[in-house]
Amino acid sequence: MTWKRIEDGLRAINERGLLREFRYLESAQAPHILIRGKDILLLSSNNYLGLCNDDRLKTAAKDAIDQYGVGSGGSRLATGSYDIHRRLEQSIARFKETEAAIVFNTGYMANVGTISGLTDKDWVIFSDSLNHASIVDGCRLSGAKTIVYSHADVQDLERKVKENQGAPGLIVTDGVFSMDGDIAPVPGLADVAHHYGLLLMVDDAHATGVLGSHGGGTSDYFGLQDAVDIQMGTLSKALAGEGGFVAGKQLLIDYLKNSARSFIFSTALSPQMVAVSVRAIEIIQEDKASRILLMENAIWFRAKLKEAGFHVMDGITPIIPVIIGDALQTLHFSLKLLDEGVQISAVRPPVVATGTSRLRITLMATHTRNDLTQAMEKIKLVGGQMGII
Numbered sequence: 396m397t398w399k400r401i402e403d404g405l406r407a408i409n410e411r412g413l414l415r416e417f418r419y420l421e422s423a424q425a426p427h428i429l430i431r432g433k434d435i436l437l438l439s440s441n442n443y444l445g446l447c448n449d450d451r452l453k454t455a456a457k458d459a460i461d462q463y464g465v466g467s468g469g470s471r472l473a474t475g476s477y478d479i480h481r482r483l484e485q486s487i488a489r490f491k492e493t494e495a496a497i498v499f500n501t502g503y504m505a506n507v508g509t510i511s512g513l514t515d516k517d518w519v520i521f522s523d524s525l526n527h528a529s530i531v532d533g534c535r536l537s538g539a540k541t542i543v544y545s546h547a548d549v550q551d552l553e554r555k556v557k558e559n560q561g562a563p564g565l566i567v568t569d570g571v572f573s574m575d576g577d578i579a580p581v582p583g584l585a586d587v588a589h590h591y592g593l594l595l596m597v598d599d600a601h602a603t604g605v606l607g608s609h610g611g612g613t614s615d616y617f618g619l620q621d622a623v624d625i626q627m628g629t630l631s632k633a634l635a636g637e638g639g640f641v642a643g644k645q646l647l648i649d650y651l652k653n654s655a656r657s658f659i660f661s662t663a664l665s666p667q668m669v670a671v672s673v674r675a676i677e678i679i680q681e682d683k684a685s686r687i688l689l690m691e692n693a694i695w696f697r698a699k700l701k702e703a704g705f706h707v708m709d710g711i712t713p714i715i716p717v718i719i720g721d722a723l724q725t726l727h728f729s730l731k732l733l734d735e736g737v738q739i740s741a742v743r744p745p746v747v748a749t750g751t752s753r754l755r756i757t758l759m760a761t762h763t764r765n766d767l768t769q770a771m772e773k774i775k776l777v778g779g780q781m782g783i784i
């Protein structure tokens with residue numbers, strides 16, 4: 396009976412075109428990858444600055460292995476804290492212009508641990524309707540009353556805040572929305588937070604290293620470092636490593652160290668991954684040129700998609716959603732593109748709302764114009780064959 400339920404559940408997922416499968420890479424994460432020995436153009440990586448295969452980061456990892464070995468051997472509060480963890484946390488705090496920072500093993504764990512460690516049933520959380528699953532899960536785990544406001548709608552947020560005053564409160568939002576690629580209205584959110592005495596948390600997973608004059612993310616982009624109380628981010632996307640972090644006041648970080656269960660009850664990140672992030676932050680701050688290239692690629696590609704007649708969501712970030720609508724058709728599009736040598740993910744429910752399935756294109760600074768021209772031709776070819784354009 397129990398196994399039958401699982402079997403039926405999997406079949407139903409498949410029938411709705413929602414089954415997910417692995418595509419195994421046989422080379423480094425870069426504009427060109429090998430899948431089953433075939434050269435494929437990759438347009439769905441979070442390796443925004445192309446650092447995953449960077450020699451400087453590989454050297455940092457190798458040096459750290461020589462110095463520290465491989466595993467960390469313990470949780471951070473037991474025997475798994477190395478001097479290099481401290482260096483990384485200090486460097487994140489400088490990068491994000493905050494007093495302190497704390498590193499988690501993943502961005503997912505940073506969100507879940509921070510929200511559930513900070514808030515409880517006495518709190519109210521105001522959460523954007525398109526927030527990442529790790530924020531949603533953190534809210535659920537916290538036991539706090541969670542009120543979802545319409546996507547990026549400051550007026551709706553304020554109305555809901557007014558109706559729910561009197562309890563300690565947190566406003567939480569993605570900085571750059573992972574499936575839509577738009578930027579949160581951080582100035583408006585900060586005004587509401589300030590006016591009503593709430594904390595503001597921004598998840599800069601997709602903005603860190605990408606937005607802002609120093610690559611510091613949405614707070615840097617808007618010049619609002621002081622107005623965002625909790626700057627969350629990942630080390631796993633533009634920074635090309637693994638891990639997540641929270642930057643903010645020393646008081647916040649000390650509290651999370653003692654309350655975030657996903658931080659406390661998990662083995663620390665290995666020293667070599669930490670060393671990669673230390674070096675990546677240095678590179679990102681020095682290398683403005685890659686950020687500019689990335690933005691130029693994003694502007695060019697968005698314009699070409701629109702010109703070709705695709706339904707593309709507006710924006711400036713390297714996350715470019717092409718709305719197809721139907722889940723099966725989106726999957727079909729993605730599979731046909733793979734046959735043509737282009738990898739673009741089909742994003743379907745439950746990740747996005749029913750009827751808004753999409754090809755989620757993400758660009759890298761290291762894509763050449765030639766790569767992008769070739770990809771565009773294939774997208775137009777398949778789009779034409781399927782009657783989408």
Ligand SMILES: Cc1ncc(COP(=O)(O)O)c(C=O)c1O
Pocket residue numbers: 501502503504506527529569571572573598600601629630631638639
């Ligand atoms: C907005 C957002 N927050 C958090 C995460 C989780 O980060 P990580 O992949 O480092 O666990 C992701 C990535 O998938 C994300 O897109």
